[in-house]
Amino acid sequence: MATKKKTVPTAPLKVLFVSSEVEGLVKTGGLADVAKSLPAALKLMGHDVRIVMPFYKTVTGREQAVSLLSTELYVEPQPAAVGYQVMQLASGDVPVYALDAPQYFDRPELYAENNQAYPDNGERFAFLSAAALDMCEKVDFQPDIIHCNDWHTGLVPFLLKTRYAQSDFFANTKSVITVHNAVFKGIFNYDQYRLIPELIQHRYINAEIDPSHISMLKAGVAYADKVNAVSPNYASEMLTHLGSHGMEADFQNRIRDLYGIVNGCDYGDWNPETDPYIKQKFKANKVSLARGKKACKKDLQQQVGLPVVDLPVYGMVCRLTEQKGIHYLIPILKDFLVNEVQVVIVGTGDPALASALRQISEAHADKFAFVEAYSNPLAHCITAGADFFMMPSEFEPCGLNQMYSLAYGTLPVVRAVGGLIDTVIDYDDKPHVATGFIFSDPTPEALLIKLQRSLLLYSQKPQEFKRLQQNAMACQFSWQESAQQYLEMYLDGDMLPSVTSTESASGV
Numbered sequence: 001m002a003t004k005k006k007t008v009p010t011a012p013l014k015v016l017f018v019s020s021e022v023e024g025l026v027k028t029g030g031l032a033d034v035a036k037s038l039p040a041a042l043k044l045m046g047h048d049v050r051i052v053m054p055f056y057k058t059v060t061g062r063e064q065a066v067s068l069l070s071t072e073l074y075v076e077p078q079p080a081a082v083g084y085q086v087m088q089l090a091s092g093d094v095p096v097y098a099l100d101a102p103q104y105f106d107r108p109e110l111y112a113e114n115n116q117a118y119p120d121n122g123e124r125f126a127f128l129s130a131a132a133l134d135m136c137e138k139v140d141f142q143p144d145i146i147h148c149n150d151w152h153t154g155l156v157p158f159l160l161k162t163r164y165a166q167s168d169f170f171a172n173t174k175s176v177i178t179v180h181n182a183v184f185k186g187i188f189n190y191d192q193y194r195l196i197p198e199l200i201q202h203r204y205i206n207a208e209i210d211p212s213h214i215s216m217l218k219a220g221v222a223y224a225d226k227v228n229a230v231s232p233n234y235a236s237e238m239l240t241h242l243g244s245h246g247m248e249a250d251f252q253n254r255i256r257d258l259y260g261i262v263n264g265c266d267y268g269d270w271n272p273e274t275d276p277y278i279k280q281k282f283k284a285n286k287v288s289l290a291r292g293k294k295a296c297k298k299d300l301q302q303q304v305g306l307p308v309v310d311l312p313v314y315g316m317v318c319r320l321t322e323q324k325g326i327h328y329l330i331p332i333l334k335d336f337l338v339n340e341v342q343v344v345i346v347g348t349g350d351p352a353l354a355s356a357l358r359q360i361s362e363a364h365a366d367k368f369a370f371v372e373a374y375s376n377p378l379a380h381c382i383t384a385g386a387d388f389f390m391m392p393s394e395f396e397p398c399g400l401n402q403m404y405s406l407a408y409g410t411l412p413v414v415r416a417v418g419g420l421i422d423t424v425i426d427y428d429d430k431p432h433v434a435t436g437f438i439f440s441d442p443t444p445e446a447l448l449i450k451l452q453r454s455l456l457l458y459s460q461k462p463q464e465f466k467r468l469q470q471n472a473m474a475c476q477f478s479w480q481e482s483a484q485q486y487l488e489m490y491l492d493g494d495m496l497p498s499v500t501s502t503e504s505a506s507g508v
């Protein structure tokens with residue numbers, strides 16, 4: 001895998017960050033959190049960072065957005081052109097170019113309705129990639145780096161190396177792609193690529209799944225100048241068949257340009273001392289923590305309709321998918337609820353998983369609350385009011401909620417995969433520095449054993465439990481540190497002019 005040197009750019013960089021969602025504007029998952037926090041951290045370092053995203057119908061602040069430009073994406077050799085506007089929004093101090101093409105983005109949801117993906121998702125996100133490049137010269141922003149994220153933006157690196165290969169404007173522009181989740185590959189047949197005729201004129205084996213399908217993620221990984229995973233451990237897993245979801249050859253081909261950079265935790269949003277959503281703000285000191293937890297737990301119990309009693313509470317906030325390990329929890333949940341505990345889950349997604357959780361909550365209404373909703377306020381209340389946070393993920397490229405829960409002294413119970421290994425320290429492995437609990441086997445039984453283990457600590461060794469809470473709250477996953485690693489990736493090799501110092505950076 002790529003190694004790092006300590007480098008600084010000779011001038012502030014111009015970075016165009018392309019993402020299909022951005023926290024604060026529109027969000028379905030963790031990609032949005034990163035697309036808010038990483039550009040902000042790079043901006044704080046003095047770089048000129050701008051974000052490009054779709055102008056969805058549901059974007060916050062849509063009414064106030066100003067139109068910067070009305071233009072067309074002209075697709076040669078077809079006579080067709082797609083009209084679009086570039087709308088100006090902001091994510092904190094970072095300018096956002098939101099691409100308004102109503103035929104693609106003026107819909108109730110981002111990707112799917114009633115659990116059915118929009119049938120033209122390929123064309124929609126091919127448009128995002130093509131228009132993100134098309135608008136640069138028109139808005140007079142000449143990026144040094146175009147930072148792509150996941151499959152939605154995977155055609156940007158491809159187009160830079162094909163459509164724009166001879167472009168003077170992009171002659172010094174490099175691209176990177178961050179893989180937040182390789183399970184989503186953006187595979188579409190050629191009907192969806194009418195805006196990318198290059199794909200139809202030639203065969204690009206590197207981007208193909210089979211002779212009739214292209215994967216946008218594969219294209220991004222093959223053609224970006226650098227590729228990174230959202231944690232060092234996920235970068236290693238991506239070199240294996242299981243960990244890469246069948247893309248190991250694609251990542252192995254890029255091993256010299258492959259990085260693993262752990263996500264940060266946005267302590268501006270996730271901080272018990274300042275969190276506006278929680279009943280009582282608290283600090284890490286024992287008195288404040290005990291008071292704050294007690295008030296937040298009571299508030300959580302009231303909000304979700306559980307009895308207000310002094311019991312350990314286990315929380316979970318997630319998309320309901322097998323990735324998050326709900327299918328390990330469902331078979332053992334009733335067994336776990338035999339204990340004096342309460343469990344609260346908030347999530348939306350797979351109807352079968354939701355229905356199974358609903359049934360259990362109906363049968364155990366005094367101990368288990370399932371809230372089928374997407375609710376940021378409730379996510380904060382669970383993070384603050386629970387004693388433990390469950391993430392028994394089948395796979396987890398990085399995971400953010402375990403970092404959020406650590407900040408609130410809520411001990412994570414996680415499976416030993418992806419970024420969860422990079423961010424949680426297991427009590428049974430390293431008791432002195434432990435911050436939570438880790439189990440390995442992908443089975444309900446292994447999860448149950450670890451849950452029981454954590455419960456034992458809570459009920460039989462309260463002082464030890466409190467010590468772990470202090471360890472957890474002392475963790476710092478700074479976005480500034482992660483942003484520095486991204487900067488070093490941007491500058492590594494012959495990417496851009498930079499100065500290399502002899503000091504070595506912490507290894508990835």
Ligand SMILES: Nc1ncnc2c1ncn2[C@@H]1O[C@H](COP(=O)(O)OP(=O)(O)O[C@H]2O[C@H](CO)[C@@H](O)[C@H](O)[C@H]2O)[C@@H](O)[C@H]1O
Binds near residue numbers: 033034181398
């Ligand atoms: N019902 C609900 N109500 C309120 N909030 C909810 C919610 N369901 C989810 N969320 C929020 O969405 C975010 C999920 O973040 P994750 O990192 O856990 O997952 P995700 O799998 O979406 O992201 C992918 O990208 C991220 C970013 O790189 C990786 O960390 C991760 O491993 C990878 O799978 C969190 O902010 C969480 O609070």
